[in-house]
Amino acid sequence: MVPWNGDLFRTRFFDALSLLLPSGEAFVIDAISDALQADGGQGVSAPALRDEALRFVREEATHQRAHRRYNERLAQAGVPVSKLQGRVAAAVQDLAGLPLPTRLALAEAFEQLTALLSAQVLQGTAWLQGDGREARMWRWHCEEEVGHRHVASDVARAFGVGYARRVACLALATLYLGIDLSRLMTGLLWRDMVDGHVRPLGLLGQATRFAWRTAPGVGRMAIASLAGLLPRRLA
Numbered sequence: 001m002v003p004w005n006g007d008l009f010r011t012r013f014f015d016a017l018s019l020l021l022p023s024g025e026a027f028v029i030d031a032i033s034d035a036l037q038a039d040g041g042q043g044v045s046a047p048a049l050r051d052e053a054l055r056f057v058r059e060e061a062t063h064q065r066a067h068r069r070y071n072e073r074l075a076q077a078g079v080p081v082s083k084l085q086g087r088v089a090a091a092v093q094d095l096a097g098l099p100l101p102t103r104l105a106l107a108e109a110f111e112q113l114t115a116l117l118s119a120q121v122l123q124g125t126a127w128l129q130g131d132g133r134e135a136r137m138w139r140w141h142c143e144e145e146v147g148h149r150h151v152a153s154d155v156a157r158a159f160g161v162g163y164a165r166r167v168a169c170l171a172l173a174t175l176y177l178g179i180d181l182s183r184l185m186t187g188l189l190w191r192d193m194v195d196g197h198v199r200p201l202g203l204l205g206q207a208t209r210f211a212w213r214t215a216p217g218v219g220r221m222a223i224a225s226l227a228g229l230l231p232r233r234l235a
């Protein structure tokens with residue numbers, strides 16, 4: 001296989017994200033849509049916020065379609081997409097039964113983390129390289145994530161979701177994303193090694209370079225994430 005993003009490790013990072021996204025975006029879309037429908041005069045029906053929320057849902061649905069096409073291309077290249085996505089879908093299904101305020105707090109947290117990562121991806125070439133079809137799609141998605149980063153938060157606030165729940169959900173969402181992303185990357189890269197696309201030492205070198213180049217961005221994300229926990233920011 002030919003890595004589209006400079007090397008295999010960095011390519012698989014984005015492939016793993018793409019496998020996560022359709023289910024994750026479905027969860028966020030459902031939470032925001034349910035908040036709009038469930039609103040009983042709690043502020044979500046304010047016309048400006050409602051318009052923003054509807055635009056948000058449309059954008060996320062477009063991202064889902066783009067990532068389904070991306071994932072179809074992965075499947076054509078031999079990646080066991082259905083199997084990998086089945087596990088993600090099952091994890092998201094577990095969250096779908098939670099009360100709406102918790103789902104909204106989780107949606108806000110996922111959006112916050114996505115926007116922080118997107119902002120870093122759009123800076124320089126540490127994360128994303130080239131100008132091919134896949135790289136262009138990721139830049140477009142990242143730009144829209146940064147553009148609508150405030151919407152889930154505004155909806156959660158208008159719905160009256162409390163501070164403690166939002167902090168707890170930010171921690172939970174970070175854990176979910178970290179575990180799922182690591183698990184998917186391990187699955188993809190293990191298969192690449194078994195198929196002879198990369199040798200263990202070569203992969204170690206790629207992983208080290210990626211970690212080194214993205215470390216400043218990860219640091220900025222951690223600081224921004226912690227700053228977002230301050231009561232004045234989440235209140």
Ligand SMILES: [Fe+2]
Binds near residue numbers: 025059141145
């Ligand atoms: Fe999205």
Ligand SMILES: [Fe+2]
Binds near residue numbers: 060111114144148
């Ligand atoms: Fe988003």
